[in-house]
Amino acid sequence: MKITAFETRDDEKRAFKKLADSLNIEIVLINKPLSQHTIELAAGSQGVTVLGHSKVDEGILSKLKELDIHYLSTRTIGYNHIDLEAAKKLNIRISNACYEPHGVADYTVMLILMSLRKYKQALFRANVNDYSLKGLQGREMRDMTVGIIGTGKIGAKVIDNLSGFGCRILAYDTYRNGNILQKAEYVSLDELYQQSDIISLHVPLLDSTYQMISQDSIAKMKNGVILVNCARGELMNIADLIYAIEHEKIGALALDVFEKEEGIYHFDRRTDIIKNRDMAYIRQFPNVIMTQHIAFYTDRAVEEMVVCGVQSLHSFIKGEKASTELLY
Template sequence: MKIAAFEVRDDERESFTDESNRVGVDVELHAECLDPSNVGLAAGCDGVSILGQSHIDAAMIDALADAGVKVVATRTIGYNHIDLNAAKRRGIMVLNADYAPNGVAEYTVMFILLVLRNYKPALWRGQVYDFSLEGLQGRELRNLTVGVMGTGRIGATVIQCLTGFGCRILAYDPHPNPKVAEHAEYVDLETLYAQSDVITLHMPLLDSTFHIINRETIAKMKDGVVLINCARGELMDLDALIDNIEAEKIGGLGLDTVETEGDLIHRDRRTDILTNRGIAYLRQFPNVVMTQHMAFYTDAAVRSMVSCSVDGIRAAIVDGDFRTRIA
C-alpha cells in the first residue's frame, strides 16, 4: 500500500516514519501543499494525507480519482477545505483526524487569563524596563461569567478546566451534553451573550455558524466583553472585531485563528509585503493577543494526527474500516 503525504512539517516526519513502519505501508513525504500542479505525485497511491492548506475542490477530487486515489485523509479535525459532495460522487472516502481535546482546552484557558491580566502590554513594558502598573489592573476569573459556545469534546474539556477557577459557566450547544450540564448551565444564545463577561468559541465552521460573531451579536454582549477563538477564524467577522475593539465594546480578544489568515498561517512572511490589512491592524491593539494557529500544537496531538491519517487510510483500504469517516 502506498500513501502520499503533503504539507508535511519537519516535526511530523519522525511520526510518519514510526507509523508507516508500525502498520506496514509505504509513505512518500512532500513538504508542499497538494494542488493541481503536483497532483501527479499521487498517481499510484491508495490514499493521500493533507493538512488544511490543501484545498481539495471538485476538480482536485476528479484528478485524484483518475489517479487511482481511494482515500483522502486530512490531519485536521476540520474538513471544510474538502468538497465532500464531489468525493462522494467519485467514491473517494474522506477521513479527518482525532486528538485529545486537552491541548486546545488548556490553550483556551491560557488565552482567557492572558487577556484578563493584561499580559501583552505588561510584556511590552518589561522589555524596555518599564515596571509601572498604571493601566495593567486585571480581573479575577472567579468573579466572572464565562460563556462557552459549543460543548463538543473541546468545549466540554474547557468547561472541566474552568470549574477549578470558581467562575459561573454558561453553555450553548444545539445538542446539550448531560455530563456538561453538571458543571455548566445551558442557556440560549441571547442569554449567553447578555450575561457573559468572557465568551469562548468551540464550534465547527458550518453555513449556520459562519460569522456567528458579528456586529449584531456583539451589540447584544456586555460592554468590555472578552472574546476567545481557538476554533475557526471564520466564526468571527474580522471587520466587526476591529470596529468594536476601537469602540471599546470589546474589552479584549484572544485569537489563535482569524478570518483571512490562509496566506499567513504556518509560513515565515518576515520579508514579504503583506496585503492582509485587517489582521495587521487588529494585532497592534494592546488588548488583542494573537498566535499563529497553534492551539492544537503539542507533541501528543502531532503524533495522533499522523497516526489517524496513516492508520486510517490503511484500515479503510485493507480492513474496510476507518478511524473517522466523513464521506
C-alpha cells in the same frame, strides 16, 4: 500498500516512520501541498493524506480518481478545504483527524488568563523597562461569568478546566452534553451573550455559524466583554470586531485563528508583503492577543493527527471502517 503524505512537516516525520514500520507500508513524504502541480507525485499510491493548506476541489479529486486513488484523509479536524460533495459524487472516501482536546482547551484557558491580567500590555512595557502599574489592573476568574459556545470535546474540556477556578460557567450548544451538567448551566445563546464576562468559541464552521460574532451579537454582550476564538476565524466578522474594539465595547480579544489566514500562518513571511489589512490593523490594539493557529500544536496532538491520517487510509484500503470517516 503505498500512501503519499502531502504538506509533511519535520515534526511529523518520526510518527510517519513509526507507522510505516508498524503497519508494514510505504509512506512517501512530500513537503508541498496537494495541487495540480504536485498531484502526479501520488501516482502509484492507494491513498493520500493532506493538511489544511491543500485545497482539494473537484479538479483535484477528479485527478485523484484518474490516478486510481479513491481514499483521502486530512490530518486536521476541520475539513472545509475539501469539496465533500464532489468527493461523494466521485465516490472518493474522506476521513478527518481527531486528537485529544487537552491542548486546545489548555491554550484557551491560557488566553483567557492573559486577557484578564493584561499580559500583552505588561510584556510590552517590560521590554522597554517600563514597570509602572497604571492600566494593568486585572480581574480574577472567580468573579467572572464565562460563556462557552459549543460543548463538544474541546468545549467540554475547557469547562472542565475552568471549573477549578470558581467562576460561573454558562454553555450553549444545539446538542446538550450531559457530562458537563454538574459544572455548567445551559442557556440560550442570547442569554449567554447578555450574561457572560468572557465568551469562548468552540463550534465548527458551518453556514449557521459563519460570522456568528457580528454587530448584532456583539450589541447583546456586556460592555468590556472578553472574546476568545481558538476554533475558526470565519466565525467572527472582523470589521465588526474592530468597530467594537475602537468604541470600547470589547474589553479584550484573543485570537488563535483569523479569516484569510491561509498562506500566512505556519509560514515564514518576515520579508514579504502580507495582503491582509485587517490582520495587520487589529493586532496593533493593546488589548488584542493574536497567535498563529498553534492552540493544537503539542507533541501528542501532532502524533495523533498523523496516526489518524494514516490509519484511516489503511482501514479504507483494507476494507475496514475508519473511526473518523466522514461517510463520503
